[in-house]
Amino acid sequence: MEYIEQHQGSNRALLVSVSVQLLDDLDVEEFRLLAQSAGAEILEHITAQRIKPDPKLFIGSGKAEEIAELAKALEADLVIFDHALSPSQERNLERIIQCRVIDRTRLILDIFAQRARTHEGKLQVELAQLDYLSSRLVGSGISLDSQKGGIGLRGPGETQLETDRRLLRLRIGQLKDKLEKVRQTRIQGRAARQKAAIPTVSLVGYTNAGKSTLFNILARSDVYAADQLFATLDPTLRRLNWDGIGALVLADTVGFVRNLAHALVESFKATLEETLEATLLLHVIDSSSPDMMEQIEAVEKVLKEIGVDVPVLRVYNKIDVSGEDAKIVYAKPHVPDRVYVSAHSKQGLNLLRQAVQECLMGQLQSFELVLKPEYGKLRTQLYALNVIQTENYDDQGNLHLHVIIAPQKLEQLIKQAHLPIDQILGHKATQFKRPLEEFEIKR
Numbered sequence: 001m002e003y004i005e006q007h008q009g010s011n012r013a014l015l016v017s018v019s020v021q022l023l024d025d026l027d028v029e030e031f032r033l034l035a036q037s038a039g040a041e042i043l044e045h046i047t048a049q050r051i052k053p054d055p056k057l058f059i060g061s062g063k064a065e066e067i068a069e070l071a072k073a074l075e076a077d078l079v080i081f082d083h084a085l086s087p088s089q090e091r092n093l094e095r096i097i098q099c100r101v102i103d104r105t106r107l108i109l110d111i112f113a114q115r116a117r118t119h120e121g122k123l124q125v126e127l128a129q130l131d132y133l134s135s136r137l138v139g140s141g142i143s144l145d146s147q148k149g150g151i152g153l154r155g156p157g158e159t160q161l162e163t164d165r166r167l168l169r170l171r172i173g174q175l176k177d178k179l180e181k182v183r184q185t186r187i188q189g190r191a192a193r194q195k196a197a198i199p200t201v202s203l204v205g206y207t208n209a210g211k212s213t214l215f216n217i218l219a220r221s222d223v224y225a226a227d228q229l230f231a232t233l234d235p236t237l238r239r240l241n242w243d244g245i246g247a248l249v250l251a252d253t254v255g256f257v258r259n260l261a262h263a264l265v266e267s268f269k270a271t272l273e274e275t276l277e278a279t280l281l282l283h284v285i286d287s288s289s290p291d292m293m294e295q296i297e298a299v300e301k302v303l304k305e306i307g308v309d310v311p312v313l314r315v316y317n318k319i320d321v322s323g324e325d326a327k328i329v330y331a332k333p334h335v336p337d338r339v340y341v342s343a344h345s346k347q348g349l350n351l352l353r354q355a356v357q358e359c360l361m362g363q364l365q366s367f368e369l370v371l372k373p374e375y376g377k378l379r380t381q382l383y384a385l386n387v388i389q390t391e392n393y394d395d396q397g398n399l400h401l402h403v404i405i406a407p408q409k410l411e412q413l414i415k416q417a418h419l420p421i422d423q424i425l426g427h428k429a430t431q432f433k434r435p436l437e438e439f440e441i442k443r
Contacts, residue, residue: 013040205284206295207255214343215252243386244357288321314338334363361406
């Protein structure tokens, strides 16, 4: 059964933005981009101001009549409000304007429906659509008497409205069951990564901040990326080897916008759980946006709403547009707080890799290692991590390596190889945070 009515024909639209003192500030340009992303042909953008929303129409009756006249004159078939409208407000507006009226939530749902590609993404979109529709079902005026049948079927029947609601509840239950299975599969995958000590770095950020472009460069992937809102919807995970860290899972997630309805966040929790369970979040920020601070607040609001408690590294992207220099800024010594990069021009990407390494592994230090010929496996591992700066052999055939690596990672490698750390590091073994005898493995 098709629950969501798909409008056939053109999308000639009027946009309506109302500045309400009691609600959040509007972003008119973002609203236009949302409408364009959904495929709307924008005829006119109407703005208004109110102290508080009208309970019947959201806007005043005079403004509603003005919109109705303009819609008729321009032959519009759709009016989009940059606000969440109640079901009764939508119906009352449609009676006056005499064309379809949708709100911001329905607009975002339409974009999601267009962009979902994977099975999971489609399930999440359908669930969000049905949750939205469930409060907007209205009766068709059919009386109970008309539901009575012939012999043996007389008595109170079920109205079409009741039937629709029952079918909606049934389908919503089925979708939640399917998404729960997806969630369990993800939990198993995360458990396996945690058991293997593979960290997960998740990219989050405002939509169109350049997350997917940055993800493609770091992961050498081909995730769809474009200069539009919600260019990608489905979560994407890639396993890669990161300098100084080794195996790492990089995750790209759906972008956020301001005033994202709670129902949408709830429906996409299966996707957002990759954010909840990450080892580190890269909060990608459009440093060239005039609304940068508001966008940062919008992302942090959603992260707080879903209960994220994960270390965050802010990545200020698009410095090729903003004119800033590539750099790492530290909150305190050896603890990166933010890094400035450009995914487009690839400026500062080495600094980003260094900052992620420091966030996950701790302070980077310089070590001089002495490896006997039989310690070749450790050399191979260090080369795989790309941390060796120089190497040379002495007269006894020992290999001298100069490496820059986090002590925690070096300790882990030496432990796994069951090698004597004091012989490898010599007097510099004391650079580790813990005394040598606490982690030395006896042969």
